């Protein structure tokens with residue numbers, strides 16, 4: 001695992017999430033010091049789902065990220081390629097239409113969703129642009145994408161403190177609360193290797209999305225990127 005794992009082989013990524021599925025949401029809350037709930041609210045505001053909207057929540061895992069869209073009255077489809085995460089999600093939220101699918105080969109027709117969104121998933125996909133192009137394909141013209149992903153704090157002193165927290169505190173804390181501490185060493189490494197805010201906006205544009213823009217959350221620990229399908 002760890003640095004060699006950063007090539008993100010799909011079968012390794014899927015089995016890593018299979019392993020952490022049962023305690024995934026609890027570990028998230030602990031490691032993000034409760035911030036993950038605020039981030040989810042910001043995603044819900046950005047997606048702004050309306051009753052009857054068709055929303056694809058890609059890399060939905062256990063479906064926690066899908067719940068705000070369901071509450072807004074949208075027809076949300078949680079999709080993921082980890083059968084462990086999907087199974088845990090179906091056990092908790094049996095009414096949601098969990099769908100098995102790989103982000104780079106989505107099992108949906110062209111132009112079917114009003115909004116596609118992905119929270120803390122895109123960083124794990126081996127072919128980022130392939131996934132962004134697939135998300136574009138399944139979105140209707142005029143529809144939108146919202147990407148919620150770890151990013152890079154914008155204020156340099158905070159960035160230094162954060163990197164220290166991430167690199168030093170995360171693995172020991174993860175050892176205490178997670179069933180697979182290696183997954184959280186990978187988490188720290190993959191966040192550091194991920195493009196910054198303008199870098200991800202450029203990838204969105206290169207993948208065919210129009211007018212990419214972003215908003216920083218918690219000083220840039222997380223960024224919300226949005227764009228539109230022309």
Ligand SMILES: C[S@@+](CC[C@H](N)C(=O)[O-])C[C@H]1O[C@@H](n2cnc3c(N)ncnc32)[C@H](O)[C@@H]1O
Nearest residue numbers: 017059060061065080081082102103119121124
């Ligand atoms: C950190 S979890 C995020 C789950 C959920 N969106 C949330 O916010 O809690 C990342 C998810 O991405 C999924 N994933 C990673 N690569 C994927 C791919 N290529 N296709 C589909 N799902 C993928 C993993 O299986 C995992 O469930």
